[in-house]
Amino acid sequence: EAGVAQSPRYKIIEKRQSVAFWCNPISGHATLYWYQQILGQGPKLLIQFQNNGVVDDSQLPKDRFSAERLKGVDSTLKIQPAKLEDSAVYLCASSLDPRTTFEGFFGPGTRLTVL
Amino acid sequence: AQSVAQPEDQVNVAEGNPLTVKCTYSVSGNPYLFWYVQYPNRGLQFLLKYITGDNLVKGSYGFEAEFNKSQTSFHLKKPSALVSDSALYFCAVRDDGGATNKLIFGTGTLLAVQP
Numbered sequence: 479e480a481g482v483a484q485s486p487r488y489k490i491i492e493k494r495q496s497v498a499f500w501c502n503p504i505s506g507h508a509t510l511y512w513y514q515q516i517l518g519q520g521p522k523l524l525i526q527f528q529n530n531g532v533v534d535d536s537q538l539p540k541d542r543f544s545a546e547r548l549k550g551v552d553s554t555l556k557i558q559p560a561k562l563e564d565s566a567v568y569l570c571a572s573s574l575d576p577r578t579t580f581e582g583f584f585g586p587g588t589r590l591t592v593l
Numbered sequence: 594a595q596s597v598a599q600p601e602d603q604v605n606v607a608e609g610n611p612l613t614v615k616c617t618y619s620v621s622g623n624p625y626l627f628w629y630v631q632y633p634n635r636g637l638q639f640l641l642k643y644i645t646g647d648n649l650v651k652g653s654y655g656f657e658a659e660f661n662k663s664q665t666s667f668h669l670k671k672p673s674a675l676v677s678d679s680a681l682y683f684c685a686v687r688d689d690g691g692a693t694n695k696l697i698f699g700t701g702t703l704l705a706v707q708p
Contacts, residue, residue, distance in 0.1 A: 585636050
């Protein structure tokens, strides 16, 4: 079974630029999560999708971050404009049915550096 | 609000010795508890979970964890450490009474196993 795919793996941009990350979850997984992991901290949930609907985006900085999952499969996370404090690893995860399986399966992450 | 604490930033252990990585939690309802491991430049890998049932949970790579409700702890253990176990370990919790099924992660504990 293929795992969660993410691209790019690394991205370096200057502040005020925009950037987009892509995630393809495990086939059949209805739930998709985007986490932000700042160096020295644990991952923090940014947004959770159930199919193509948003379940939780309470910690998403909506003035600059946006995410979509139009067809209920892959997803994109966008930052516009980026700030220095957005430097982090962005992790995508998916789960089959969080009511029964609970744990998420994580992709390798995208490491973003904002200069 | 639910939270997770990992009191040790780093744990050092000699190869062949038993290891323990500590985790305590706080939730309003019944906890769902998880351990993940993160190797350099890799995503999070699921190790084990406690949902209900036996307090001693066995997981991948010989790891186990013991759920202690009275002490609100879920410490990760392994009888004999390997150098290859050296990595960053995250404890996470989900509240079964929560409105969403998001995981709250601790800050991580770096495990260093010396040969």
